[in-house]
Amino acid sequence: MWNALINAGTLGMTLLTAWIAKERLRDLLATARTSADRSHIGHLRWKFLTWCADSDIPEVRQLATTIDRWWAEIEAFIHTGHSNAKSEGINRVIKLVARAAHGFRNPTNQRLRTRCVTTRRARGHLRTA
Incomplete structure (x- = not known):
């Protein structure tokens, strides 16, 4: 899959960048109810936010802004496992x-x-x- 997207040119690289951002966010949210320590959660958050900030895709940057804005609620979900x-x-x-x-x-x-x-x-x- 990776090679096909890389060979597809600019559009393929855009899709690959967005896909990796999605996977980094999924890795972060997967720590819910696992009793992960704060440093591990912080590291995964940092990886996600830096990946999004380094991308030149406006939608991916907007996703990172939204996640950062809602971080208190997301962190509460990660630690408690409860959502609305x-x-x-x-x-x-x-x-x-x-x-x-x-x-x-x-x-x-x-x-x-x-x-x-x-x-x-x-x-x-x-x-x-």
């Missing part, structure tokens, strides 16, 4: 329901409909025979 993914998923479902209904006429109906959609039974986890 469940609440974000539920919020997404609520927004989809609101869009499908084209607005609600009263708050009671809105609460009832969103509660029905976000229960475990509605999502298919507790299917009864």
